[in-house]
Amino acid sequence: MIEVSVKALSRRPGWSNVSTSRSREGRRSRAERAERGIPEATVARLPIYLRALAALSEREVTTASSEELASAAGVNSAKLRKDLSYLGTYGTRGVGYDVDYLGYQIAREIGLTQDWTVVIVGIGNLGHALANYSGFVSRGFRVGALFDNDPVRVGEVIAGVRIHSLGDLDRVVKREQVSIGIVATPSTAAQDVCDRLVGAGVSSILNFAPVVLSVPPGVDVRKVDLSIELQILAYHEQRKAGIVDHAAVATIRPVGGRR
């Protein structure tokens, strides 16, 4: 599916040219670009590029063009080149990008060259699945501790990590230098857990509970909501199906839906 030019594969490019072109400096230095910050849309795509690069690296591909990379990542090549240009000039004109070098640069930009300790709060079905998810560990995220309300589960060990009681949260988070918290509790408990996490010093939260968390400024929250994703699909599915059923307006169903 992904075509890699034979020329590129048969050659081991040095980086000297890249280095010189960097030392010559374009209009803005890499440091200056970083200061301005990378556009949010680009940040969201960098992990995808990283994954594509890792896949290529595993196949022992050493060089890839923007076209090849873009197709592997599912974006168009102009967008990919522009995204990468925010990080610096890591490609070589007429050649392409060195897979490992570019991969390292992206990893460093995202902050994956250091380790991050995360905690997961709420070890229900989802929390359990998250604790076992190998994708975290493989990207430099260490699960430092698990927390649950239920006294029966406290002490249990999942994927080598012990479940603590919520009362221990503050102490453990501070001891383990946790910076990212994952909330996988029922929605009723989510805000309280969030407050505890923030109180203990966590400044980034990944929220799986279907509620809007309010946090003080300086704290980042990202939300993953399975039900919302399905609803978005349903909207498009309905449009594909064609005509809207206007007659159905007569049968009103309460907002709460079925509980």
Add this chain to the structure above:
Amino acid sequence: MIEVSVKALSRRPGWSNVSTSRSREGRRSRAERAERGIPEATVARLPIYLRALAALSEREVTTASSEELASAAGVNSAKLRKDLSYLGTYGTRGVGYDVDYLGYQIAREIGLTQDWTVVIVGIGNLGHALANYSGFVSRGFRVGALFDNDPVRVGEVIAGVRIHSLGDLDRVVKREQVSIGIVATPSTAAQDVCDRLVGAGVSSILNFAPVVLSVPPGVDVRKVDLSIELQILAYHEQRKAGIVDHAAVATIRPVGGRR
């Protein structure tokens, strides 16, 4: 946290005014707007509004202003009003929105007034969690069937739904009129599973596997990638921490990361 005016609560607004203002018609009719389609960014927020409305309805709040709704949904009120204006004019100036009425209109627009049957493929930790997720059922999504590769698991029943073998996929999907498929397999199997789903007539896919799925035109894919969410948080966390460690560039780690 959410203030609801006493005036609004003590009154039961009729919709006659809304109806008249709708029958008078603005520049574009509701049907014309729908034809043009609702902006993608707005579609993504409608389920959030719906959730906020459901919460208000449960507290027996009958009317809410754009300000109140917006704060419950975590957006600003101008954006909320503009979003709602794409659906039609369902509010009353000087009063606000009738909670149940607006809720129904949004639900209808998204397509939640009809039932959707989904199937989940890959019953590992995550698939198991998804099968048990009550958020689906409460919003009109019915889990029609589960599928897994592992012969040992076939026949097992989770949350009242039986696990089928992958060989049955085509038959069951066609029989149950499934329109949405959830892929929760390891990444190696994802594309194959996706192809089978599409082949059986599924035209919307929610993908949890960390790969870029390629699908024929007309098929929608949405991706939920836990690792990517964490990486985005890590980027911002790093920026908050302040200075980039330029010295660390010396110690190069391969792209593939730890496996």
Add this chain to the structure above:
DNA sequence: CCGATTTTGTTCTCTCGTTCACAAACTCTT
């Protein structure tokens, strides 16, 4: 060393999304 070829980095344009600000429409009070 030179011209042909490849491919990046960047500029320009266009589209999409957000926010502001205010007229229009409604309620309430007197």
Add this chain to the structure above:
DNA sequence: AAGAGTTTGTGAACGAGAGAACAAAATCGG
């Protein structure tokens, strides 16, 4: 009935992101 007070719906300004297109920089073959 009229004026004061609310709150919506939307036009207009602004900003961010996507894509096309191309000059600049590298390689390659002779």
